[in-house]
Amino acid sequence: MDRLRNAVRPYAWGSVTAIPALLGQAPTGEPQAELWMGAHPGDPSWIDRGDGPRSLADVIAADPRAELGAAAVAKFGTELPFLFKVLAAGLPLSLQAHPTLDQARAGFADEEARGVPLDAPHRNYRDANHKPELICALDEFEGLCGFRAPAATADLMASLGVPALDPLIDVLRAKPESEALREVLATVLSMTGPEAEHTVSEVARALTAAAPGDPTGALAGYAFAAAEHPGDTGLLAALLLNHVVLRPGEALYLGAGVPHAYLRGTGVEIMANSDNVLRCGLTPKHVDVPELLRVVDFEAAAPQVLRPEADAAGERLYPVPIDEFRISRYEPADRPVELPGGAPQILLCTEGTAFLSAADGTGLTLARGESAFLPAGGGPVGLRGAGATVFRATVTL
Incomplete structure (x- = not known):
């Protein structure tokens, strides 16, 4: 289990107070729009396994099978297939739409062939992937x-x-x-x-x-x-x-x-x-x-x-028609619930305090606003914490 150190993106439409409140920090007076959790090259999370801080993108690139699991690598490739965020909108975002996977591949290939720079303001396709997404409200x-x-x-x-x-x-x-x-x-x-x-x-x-x-x-x-x-x-x-x-x-x-x-x-x-x-x-x-x-x-x-569909194990799943991400919510009590291994996971605590425990006796405490990466090879993890709310982001294999 790795505690994540995450970047905050200061887009102009961001709330001045929402993300600082989640993280237990004083507002800076500037908008803070998105807290990124994952391995996106634009702003990857960072972890420290005792040998100094490294970006999660570099850690995954060094050994994708250990971090993502052989099944995820076979299905999605050698990069984490999702990006997890807290989004805090104080002002309206742009009106927008996203392409299908085929449209993204064709559009990206066309702009590459025409030599349109990746950072050009008129560029439409920054990569060859689609961008289905889900937003779950923390407040209204x-x-x-x-x-x-x-x-x-x-x-x-x-x-x-x-x-x-x-x-x-x-x-x-x-x-x-x-x-x-x-x-x-x-x-x-x-x-x-x-x-x-x-x-x-x-x-x-x-x-x-x-x-x-x-x-x-x-x-x-x-x-x-x-x-x-x-x-x-x-x-x-x-x-x-x-x-x-x-x-x-x-x-x-x-x-x-x-x-x-x-x-x-x-x-x-x-x-x-x-x-x-x-x-x-x-x-x-x-x-x-x-x-x-x-x-x-x-x-x-x-x-x-x-609205989430609850199962007997306490997982409240938000069903989606794609496999690149799977998101659910837990509200554990003092009795632990078990989170299965075998796939990459990011856990985010949005209320209370959550306690994670592995079979080898190691553990991690997540306060409100803190998050953790669970590599695929780490095995099942116990989750407990009366009054806690934890979102779990993973993939469907």
Whole structure:
């Protein structure tokens, strides 16, 4: 068992207080957006096995079979296939979607062949992997996820009383679902100039005025995004999406092609080990509209809020349709529960104090905000701790 020393990413949208509170530290006054746990080359965790600190990426690279297990190496390769995070949003993130595995491989190969630098601001594909992800709320978490039914979005837009939206409303009401969503998204992301700025300003004003009377909180969510991104036509794209609020312990799984944006709140996030993002707006960063339209899945669907499925051993599993990550939650008592070995695992304590014990008598104590890496070859580990909450990230073999 290895205690992890993890990096905090200070993106501008991050909360000033949430991650320091989790770690028991005083706020620095600067935003702290993501706490990374894993072996992503951008900011790997660090461990110390008595011979000095080493990055988890280097430790795994030195002996992948010992750290990940032969079965995981055979299935996923020689790198940890997931990235585990605490995400703390104080301001809205960009509206975005992620490619399928085939799209990522093709897009990465194309940009490599054209010599687009990996750090170029207009680069779409930073690697050849897909990026399915799951967010589980630690406190009330607000976001946008997936397309709302076009007729319902037409009604919402009509309620705002902004004449410039009438052509979009007509498309949403007259055309088949996927065609209507594609045409409206392409239209709003291609809008430029004073007319676009005026439309966005009028919509923002209407949202702000109507929000106090909306019992769902959706209009307040859109107004919050508008206030933080004035003049961004991504606001009109955001109106196409479902508004969702997660209670603590609830989660959302986001597969390829699903447009989404996180607005505010703190959650545990896990994803395939990728950095491929196609942005749709609410950002000053590059938006490649043709590539985005190729990747997005233009199907309306209500968000499927996940609640964990508990088993007899005390594991509360969040079911997902992919194997690169498997995430569950434990709330152990004084009687230990056994965590099986044979696969790489990262444990994160989010409440109380957790005690880990191995068959050889070694142990590790995790306070709130602390995490540990359990290599595949370490065998089963006991977990106990009345009042503790522990998230377990691993893979499905």
